[in-house]
Amino acid sequence: MDSNYTVLARKYRSQDFQSLIGQDVLVKTLTTAINTGRIAHAYIFTGIRGTGKTSTARILAKALNCLSGDKATSSPCGECENCRAIASGQHIDVMEIDAASHTGVDNMRDILDAAQYRPTNGRYKVYIIDEVHMLSNSAFNALLKTLEEPPAHIIFILATTEIRKVPVTILSRCQRFDLVRVPVETLKKHFAWIAEQEKITLTDGANELLARAADGSVRDGLSLLDQAIAQTGGNVDEAAVLDMLKRADRGVVVDFMKTLLSGDTAIALNKVDQIYNNGADLSMLLLDMMEWTHWATRMHPALHAGEIINSPYTADQREQIKEINKSVPLNTLSRIWQVMVAAVPEMQAAGNQKQCFDMLVIRLMHIADMPSVAELVKQADTARPNVAAVRQALNERGGAQAEQKPNTVSITNANDLANALHASKEILLYSYYSSNIEVAEITDGKIKYFDRKGDADFAPKLAAWLMDKTGRQWQLERQMETVNAHTITEQKKEELEADPMIANAMSLFEGAEIVGVK
16 A cells, blocks of 8 residues: 555645635635735634635635735745645644644633744744634633734634534634535536546546535545545446445436335335345435435426426436326325435434335335325215205204203392302302302392402402303492391301201300301
8 A cells, every 4th residue: 555645635635715616705705805905813614524614724824924925815826935834734833723632721821822922934823723612611711802802913713613612702703704515516527627637437427426425525525536446446437336335326216216106015125125135225225215205396396396407317317207296296295205204213223224114115105105185185075075064054053052042040139149150160259259248139130239348350250150141231239338238158157057956066065156158
């Protein structure tokens, strides 16, 4: 093995703004700022892994310290002493700090103490702090003051994949740049160029698979390309990449989904066996099935989304999907998508992925056969054509009965009212009425009373209850002075005291009295 071999991700790392791919907005902003002299004292770059955060930081450091001119330039030469030293990570004034291994406040204090001294060889001292979100709270607090008002010769460049973990007090002191995922087409052009430089064969199908597997990360894609070259010896084709990624061919996936939606369980399970025996990773197959379902849904005529040209499928495969969509309702695709999403953690946790996948296929086929809610309602209406008429008749009958229902509550005296309240289980209203209300007179639809406690809510509540039970409005007239009448509780107490049996019982105990009537 050649000890001097450099992996592609390092060998073809961007060395200037022009070679930084997929980040056009970032490049335009930084180059304009440098050319106009509007250089900020602190920057923070954020984005997923492999999009160029550290590379951009190094390029910016070279742009600030390049010796090709008497000031900072947006086009560093890459040949001067400073550019070469920064590219190799050996420049004395450009310090790359890994925040994951320098998390403490003491580490930050050492950095800030050194920052007070002017640069040795460059115009600026540049501190590149990678994965800055790993710093402790104390380290962040120690950095705040210097980050806000640093010496004129200091530039801070922070990089992180977890921007939410960075305190807002830090973010507010930096110019923030979000590095986006690199588009698939951009990655394909880049990989094709590298293949040409390395004098290796890279087919379009293999290039497409690698670019999509990279998921927007240049470094991930180049690592996969490096692996594919090592596996094939320089002739990278689609079959080799599929085997390396343990993925089934997209044509196989399209054909399998067609079988799955056809409802033939035996054929579908046999195809799963074939794909599994050919070495495909069933977890990756599930992701491919989800990808197919996503694109089939977007291409479904019910959505009227128009022609989809950026899907990962060939023209022939897209035509097959369109044919499948003619017989598959949109809600069926939605249901199988939900089941597949729920199956992802199941597959990860399963001890035997093959068994788990077989059960998933059976579940998907049964769900695909299920009629939609609209179809079920239509079937129910067809089987019971008179449901609406019966329902209307029942409603009319119920309304007529309600109209004819007699008012069974008859109130002619205070005791009738008490009994009616008790029977309807109006416990609070009954208790207050029995204990505090002196009834002076009850006539047809009118009650005169005296309230010993003067509760303002009693009359509205009693009037509402009377209206509900008798079907008419009652007039409640409250007397301002006692009418010297007993309450219901007092009446019951007198009746008890007059009972000979109760009197005999009370005589057995000296000083006994009735304190309550339940």
